Amino acid sequence: MTSPSLPAAEPPMGTPRKLVLTGISGRLGRIVARALHRDPTWHLIGIDRRPFIGKPKDVEHHQVDLRTKRARDVFRHGDITALVHLGVRHDPRARAAEAYSWNVTGTSRLLEYCQAYRVPKVVLLSSADVYGPRPENPQFLTEDAPLLAAQRFPQIRDLVEVDHMVSTFLWRAQQCDTVVLRPVHILGSVRNAASNYLRLSPIPTLLGFDPLVQPIHVEDVAQAIVRALSPGARGIYNIVGPGELPLSAAIAETGRPTIAIPHPLARPLWSLAFRLGFSGYPVDELDFIRFVGMIDGRRAREELGYRPLHGLRDTIRAVDDVQV
Secondary structure, eight states, X not given: OOOOSSOOOOOOTTOOEEEEEXXXXXXXXXXXXXXXXXXXXXXXXXXXSSOOTTOOTTOEEEOOOTTSHHHHHHHHTTOEEEEEEOOOOOOTTSOHHHHHXXXXXXXXXXXXXXXXXXXXXXXXXXXXXXXXXXXXXXXXXXXXXXXXXHHHOGGGHHHHHHHHHHHXXXXXXXXXXXXXXXXXXXXXXXXXXHHHHHHOSSEEEXXXXXXXXXXXXXXXXXXXXXXXXXXTOOEEEEEOOSOOEEHHHHHHHHTOOEEEEOHHHHHHHHHHHHHTTSOOSOGXXXXXXXXXXXXXXXXXXXXXXXXXXXXXHHHHHGGGSOOO
16 A cells, blocks of 8 residues: 655644544435534535435535446545545445455455544444354353354455554554544445345244344434544454344344244245245344354443444334435
């Protein structure tokens, strides 16, 4: 990575600081953009290949690929103060090679831009899924636990590699306050495995398995990102919701019927339903409704002052919120 001869100039006092938000056009990106837009000290600059529907007039949007020269130009000409990277693709139907290039190469390019143009703050939204649900997991996993999800779930390989990449950048680029956030299962108007699963009807369960789960409201994730942008915030943080409950209790709160499937039959049946488009929940994520993967969120509470604002009931029912 190369660095310019001079550091980026500080913006004049009272001038909004420029923040680049990748993935701004997605549902989560728009929710995070709204949270940041409330703070007049930030000037939002979005990077996303998709159009930004309903974009506020004072938000910039660059409809470009992260891996291109045009994305680099945003940093070279922008005096950027912070990067929030939400642009990691989690589409289980995407081609593996294209998803890997977008996620790993795209993130690598972003870190190169941040180092070359002296961006002082980087925030990556990763996921607590990188630890992996395993029968031998301790009761609560801390940020120091190994990232083992890819051993049982190959499709999460990209996210584990991106998490490792940014965690390494955290220790190597000492001039940049880098934050890696690992939230538990995000529920809300977003399209992800956890929310898609709770929207099924009937909801399939594995006969004989009822693990504890930890949901978090999507707006609490946005709140955690805002807190991660605070001056001096630096490190890796698990982000948890209002508590934990049995999977059966979470499903009951949705009001949807269930269908119990014996575990030996679940994989072939679920795989067929996914291929036919009847389910948006990948078969490789069955372990998340089979084994416990509880997360310890004390570090974020103590160092970032983060606490969830939504209770368990509101968090679970958020899967039926109108999708933005």
